[in-house]
Amino acid sequence: xxxxATPQGPVxxxxxxxxxxxxxxxxxxxxxxxxxxxxxxxxxxxxxxxxYTSTAGLRALLAAVKDSRRLGGDLRLAAAQASVxxxxxxxxxxxxxxxxxxVTEAVASFAPGG
Amino acid sequence: xxMQASTPAPAVSLVIGSGSVxxxxxxxxxxxxxxAGIGIERVVGCSAGAIxxxxxxxxxxxxxxxxxxxxxxxxxxxxxxxxxxxxxVLLPRLLRFDAASFGLRDDTRIRASLREFFGxxxxxxxxxxxxxxxxxxxxxxxxxxxxxxxxxAIRASLSLPFAFRPVxxxxxxxxxxxxxxxxxxxxxxxxxARVIVAVGFESPFQERVDSAGRYAFQISSIASNNxxxxxxxxxxxAHHAELITIIPEFRQRVRLFDTAQIPYVxxxxxxxxxxxxxxxxxxxxxxAAAVGAGAA
Numbered sequence: 001x002x003x004x005a006t007p008q009g010p011v012x013x014x015x016x017x018x019x020x021x022x023x024x025x026x027x028x029x030x031x032x033x034x035x036x037x038x039x040x041x042x043x044x045x046x047x048x049x050x051x052y053t054s055t056a057g058l059r060a061l062l063a064a065v066k067d068s069r070r071l072g073g074d075l076r077l078a079a080a081q082a083s084v085x086x087x088x089x090x091x092x093x094x095x096x097x098x099x100x101x102x103v104t105e106a107v108a109s110f111a112p113g114g
Numbered sequence: 115x116x117m118q119a120s121t122p123a124p125a126v127s128l129v130i131g132s133g134s135v136x137x138x139x140x141x142x143x144x145x146x147x148x149x150a151g152i153g154i155e156r157v158v159g160c161s162a163g164a165i166x167x168x169x170x171x172x173x174x175x176x177x178x179x180x181x182x183x184x185x186x187x188x189x190x191x192x193x194x195x196x197x198x199x200x201x202x203v204l205l206p207r208l209l210r211f212d213a214a215s216f217g218l219r220d221d222t223r224i225r226a227s228l229r230e231f232f233g234x235x236x237x238x239x240x241x242x243x244x245x246x247x248x249x250x251x252x253x254x255x256x257x258x259x260x261x262x263x264x265x266x267a268i269r270a271s272l273s274l275p276f277a278f279r280p281v282x283x284x285x286x287x288x289x290x291x292x293x294x295x296x297x298x299x300x301x302x303x304x305x306x307a308r309v310i311v312a313v314g315f316e317s318p319f320q321e322r323v324d325s326a327g328r329y330a331f332q333i334s335s336i337a338s339n340n341x342x343x344x345x346x347x348x349x350x351x352a353h354h355a356e357l358i359t360i361i362p363e364f365r366q367r368v369r370l371f372d373t374a375q376i377p378y379v380x381x382x383x384x385x386x387x388x389x390x391x392x393x394x395x396x397x398x399x400x401x402a403a404a405v406g407a408g409a410a
Contacts, residue, residue, distance in 0.1 A: 021393055022356045023400055052393065055350035055357040062351060083389075086361055090314070092347035 003031045005040075011107045012040040013078075017049040020057030028057065032064035032075070041073025044106040048079035058091055065097055074098070078106035124398035125153035126358075127307035128170065130163030131297035131342070132290070133315030134370045137163045138183050139362045139383025140313045145176040146387035147311070152394065156243045158301045160291035162187065163313070164246045164271040168232065168264050171244035180380055184373050186227055194220040199279070213251065214287055217279035224272070228265040235264050245305075246271050247291035247298045251280050256294035258301050259283075276330055296342040303355045308401055311394070313360045313383065316342060318367075358394060362386040 001018035012035055020028055035043060045061065047053075053061075065075045076098045080088060088094050100106035126147070130140040140163065144154065159167020165186055169179045199218045202209045237244050238261050246259040246267040259267040262283075270281035270288040280287045291298065297314040317335035320328045350357050362382040368375050 019393055021397065023393075023396055052390070054393070055359075059351055082363075087359055090343055090346050090359065090361070091350050092343050 001027060003028065005031075005035060007040075008044075008107050011042045011044055011110050013044045013046055013103055013107065015046040015049065019052040019054075020050060020060065021052070021054040022056030025054075025056040025060040029060045029063060032060070033067065036064070036067050036071060036073075041068055041071050042110045043068055043073065043075040044078050044100075044103060044110075045075060046078050046103050046106075047081065047084055048103075050084055051081060053084050053087055055091070058087070058093065061093075061097075074110070076100060076106045076109060078103045123153050124151070124395075124402065125155035126309045126311045126394070126398070127156040127158070127302040127305070128154050128167070129158040129297060129299050129302050129310055129312045129314075130160065130167045130170075131312070131314040132161030132163055132292035132338070133296075133317075134162050135183075135187055135372050135376065136315045136362070136364070136368050136379055137161075137166045137313070138180065138187075138376045138379040139315075139360075139386070140166045140170065141176050141179045141183070142362075142380040142383025142385070143311065143313055143360055143387040144170050144179075145380070146384045146391065147394075148176075150391050150395065152398065154242050156245070156302060156305060156307060158245045158247065158298055159268075159271070160247045160296065160298050161271050161274075164268045164291065167246065168237075168240070168244060168268060171240035171242040172235070173241050176380070180376055182231060184376055186231055188371060188373055194223065196220045196279075213280065214282060215279050217273075217277060219277045221269070221278045224278070225265075225269055228268055232263075232265040232268070237261055237264055237267060240264075243305075245301050247294065247301060248273070248281070248283075248288040249291055249294040251287040251289045254294060256291070256298060256300070257286065257288060275334070292338050292341075295345045296338050297346055299346070299349050299355075299357060303349060303353050307355055309356050309358070309394075309397060311358050311360060311387075311390075312346075313362075314342065314346070315361070356397060358390055358397075360386045360390060 001024045004015050006013045068075045078100045157167045157171045169182050196217055202211045248257045248270040250257050271291040273280050273289045280289045299312050302310045316339045319335050320332045323329050323332050
């Protein structure tokens with residue numbers, strides 16, 4: 001799994017390449033924690049290149065969502081593939097985390113009135 | 115010392131949720147796991163998933179399991195009405211409505227069919243530990259059946275509300291396992307499973323609702339799909355066992371008794387499992403290394 005971060009105005013887009021699972025969830029947690037600690041509190045996680053996420057991956061995302069909201073920000077998900085979307089839906093994530101079809105919409109959602 | 119003998123073969127716990135004929139996908143999942151040298155250390159089955167779970171726990175090959183499924187899950191099983199059951203709905207006081215004997219479908223054939231196939235075999239005797247789930251009618255709790263007649267436990271797990279009468283077992287009245295949890299991964303977690311392959315299905319919604327029966331099915335699907343998500347979300351997030359979900363995608367519509375579709379359903383289950391294999395292999399290797407380090 002590779003993780004890259006790109007600032008887009010006040011929003012940081014964290015793109016993941018590869019599956020998120022219990023073998024690498026810690027790496028994701030660490031990356032997201034570092035961004036939050038650096039003051040990036042509006043995060044978009046780009047899932048376009050994620051073919052699968054296990055429950056360990058979901059736990060990592062949920063922990064980062066909680067941390068970002070505690071700090072006054074938010075973590076939003078974008079561009080999930082159908083297979084990942086099914087797991088997100090089955091796990092109830094789509095009910096508690098904002099998800100968007102594309103990164104552009106997710107970034108725009110942070111704008112006032114977005 | 116033979117190191118090979120001291121290293122357990124990689125294995126997962128398999129949970130097969132409710133899902134009528136779609137549960138046959140579990141056979142394809144087992145096929146893919148076996149071909150990859152991954153064993154099954156425990157099986158949990160719910161509702162129709164209990165049939166396939168029992169077949170897997172008894173060690174049937176994929177072909178034998180497919181043939182068993184086609185014999186066990188047929189429209190004829192539910193084809194006959196229970197006229198007295200219907201009359202009891204209309205005249206409850208006169209005919210003494212009783213929950214323990216209420217069902218609108220005659221279950222004689224399904225009981226005979228299960229008994230014919232599984233005979234007197236017991237859950238505790240299966241080569242792979244087997245757990246069949248049902249629901250306590252009195253309080254809605256999940257009941258884990260891990261002893262006694264396989265045929266009777268499956269029949270209890272398959273007590274589809276309104277269709278089949280509940281089953282009285284050990285002083286409890288049992289109804290369909292999906293009412294407590296359509297995908298009971300909690301049972302595997304409770305028994306210490308670290309890696310769980312969960313084969314689950316959402317209940318299909320009705321294309322049209324033009325009868326009381328379809329109305330009841332629609333209500334049941336709404337409730338069970340919401341329950342599936344709520345329970346799965348809780349167990350996936352709250353526990354540290356790794357849940358690998360296999361939700362086969364059926365491009366063709368698979369109806370309740372589409373036994374002709376069993377080969378297709380098995381293929382889709384196998385395909386979905388093959389997608390997860392690289393990760394599963396790596397996970398089991400890491401798990402074995404962690405266990406080895408802990409034991410050292």
